[in-house]
Amino acid sequence: MLPKAYEPQEVEKKLAEKWQNAKLFAAKADKTKKPFVIVIPPPNITGALHMGHALNDTLQDVLIRSHRMFGEEAFWVPGTDHGGIATQNVIEKKLAKEEHKSRHDLGREQFVETVWEWYNECGNAIFNQFRKMGWSLDLADIRFTMDEKRAKAVYECFRQWWEKKYIYRGKRLINWCVRCSTALSDIEVEHEQHAGKLWHLRYKGEDGSDGIVIATTRPETIYADAAIAVNPKDERYKNMVGKKVIIPLANRAIPIIADEAVELEFGTGALKITPAHDATDYEVGQRHNLPAVSVINDKGKMINCPEKYLGMDRDLCRKETVKDLDAAGLLVKEEKYNNAVSTCYRCHNVIEPFMSEQWFVKMDELAKPAIAAAESGELQFHPESWKTPFVNWLKNLQDWCISRQIWWGHRIPVWYCRHCSEKGLTFATDKQGNKQLTKVSFEDGAKPIVSFNKPEKCPVCGGHDLVQDPDVLDTWFSSSLWPLSVFGWPEQTEDLKYFYPTSTLVTGYEILYLWVARMVMSGLAFTGKLPFKDVFLNGIVRDKTGAKMSKSKGNVIDPLDMTAKYGTDAVRFSLLMQAVPGKDIPYAEESITGARNFCNKIYNASRFILMNMEGINGPLAMPENLTELADKWIVDRYTNAVKTAREGVEKYNLAQTANALYHFLWGDFCDWYVELAKQRFQTDEKETVMALCVNILYGTLKALHPLIPFVTEEIAASLRPYVGVKEEFLLEQPYPQFNPSWCDKESVRKMEIIQGVTKEIRTIRSQFNVPPGLKISAVLTAKNEEELADLKEFAGYIKLMAKIENLTITANADKPKQTATAVFENITVYVPLTGLIDFEKERKRLEKDLAVAKANIASREARLSQESFIKNAPAQQVQKTKDELAAAKLALAQVTASLEDLN
């Protein structure tokens, strides 16, 4: 005997292994089939998977499994991402914690070696989690953004873009993370509201006058001031433009200039211009030819400033400067001010705008075709509302800073001859005593040689002393090539030809620009084809109050804990039930229990059907030419549920798919069909009934399999002998087909009446506390002959479901005494309850029904009395209203009579 409740743990372990061993998820270029391809957003090798992955990858798995069952060659391309700064940070922290070492203690080579070791460890952990979640990724065919093939793709991209002059070297103000000690691109910077202060400072006139008062949030940068700017329209300062003022504490004179960028309303209307430490100021500086002097270095320490502050940390210097300004009487005002501060998206430290020479990609040419593809609709977004932000972002694109001053990543494939580039190269000795190239300056004469491997010799002087650029590429550089590189591009492989372009990209909207936009640009640039035509953006899994999950808030739900507790299928299904495209999902442990209960319901329904299979030899074909109402009805419900489910998959609304199947299986199949079927188990109809049960259940399991693969596979295995299926796995079988000939509106209508009447009787039973075991009698009356005939025919259903012993069905019945009354549409239900009825309760019930009936009559009559309604509304609608009016009138009459009877 099977256990009473479904126990997922062992089933999942067993099946996960079976699937992988059977190579069930592998795909190959099969020209007879249509490919359906998704490249996984490769998770960073930074640790365990979180709820966001659980959602994102489950959605992909449902699509992949479904399309495989639709008969397509479905390929979900697995892999992981090296994760650049994020991974380097993780390893640095680990080193510090476990060995009290910094990366500099190890040296570059050793450090990179350590990260590779970590990759082997962490990568495997991630693949195990893939397996555990039942995601249909072929784990024997894994890719990594830093493996050899992907490195070749990165180089090829760099080479081509260098030749096209898209890639260039430039010195400008970039975003510098002092903690990660690297440059960042504009989109790797986040804006946070910080409670800060606005200081009003006096800059005295060179001529000894009072000068001008400016407002700043960054007083420590006054030493880098190049000018004071005012708006040319500002009457207050009109006659001061051109004069000079003295930088406080630094005693250096700077001019007052006029520039449109200055807001009249903000602060004092006078703005200090610090080109080397602020993006706006940088632009103003360019316009007015101002020098950009840095006073903060790459470590966040003060330089080029009065001696007192030299070497001081930028934060401390701010405090000291304010204190000294105050002492000098130059601090006019200090007010609280919330300003948007740029922070690093990896470590959340404050970003320092920093003058530096970096590698960039020119974006305008690359963006154009991407904009066109989105605008023309060739590239589709689900939900579509992301199209506009996508296009707008591309239209306002700044050049992409791709160089990072970290060690973990694709090394920039550029070399320098120490002889020819001498002046442009700066070396330093590392802790291991090795001379390392630390800085490259094209301005000072570094001459690049683009090459994947170290060149034999310098093409100019023939020298052999060549060194590689110390920087690595932005991690998103390799990610942007992912849909190409996974198939071996730039090699023209069979896989590339067959599987590219891919079908759909599934990802969170938070990396729409960081990743999706760049893949679109790269894909178009190198193949002329979009890397995918559908972009399916899923929401973010939040806590139940709608807050983002984060470790610091302590509201994180670990998917692995949850799968251990409730089973993988339950976790998957709970997410899918809420997976409306683009919507965030509020999530809590409670969200899972319902899904867990559903898995258990499936299991028990199946167990029950199997229990009743004794004496029946399969396989049982799906019966045809059904005559029994319940059979015709369930077949209609089934085929429609399957249709709705498939439509959900096709339009990326997996909540629709999950809900359709959930309600069909639980509501229609278990609550009504199986309950009604029970009485036929002992009759000669048993085989027909069991054939229907088993085939419909099996079909439903197939439709559910993409969502909850484990429990469905487990049950299907037991059911298989009865349905005559050879394949070992559900994934190898076709998705259940919508069968229009099974649709039967008439049967659905009849069942609705039976269900309605049954519910009325059940309500009465419950209302008057009729003991569950007590059989009672009931009288049904209907005026309509057809309905009367139907009721008589299906009296058995009502008797069974409502537990009625004597059911009288008649055209006219006198209301018996001590009877409860209910009306369902045109049918009046009398339930004699001698000794059980509570007249007060019954009066209240009837009065309520009376009110409803009156309201219904009033509204229908009002509508029908409007000529415009009769004239303009479809005839069907008018008829419907008339029918409703008739039913309401009948209800009114019956209820009134019953009420009078009570008196």
Next chain:
RNA sequence: GGGCAGUUGGCGCAGCGGUAGCGCGUCCGCCUCACACGCGGAAGGUCACAGGUUCAAAUCCUGUACUGCCCACCA
């Protein structure tokens, strides 16, 4: 400052032209021979507000108010 979502029973959501559904929770009754992770029943909503379009609006349009998100160089 710009853009985009959302506002539906206690909570979380679906519905998106024909007068409201689901899950959880609540209350009542049931260990009915598949399932108490279950069965039956009940209570609970003028679908944020104001206009408009339509025979008909939770559903379409306009505006308002909150809430959230994304983007942006007011220091």
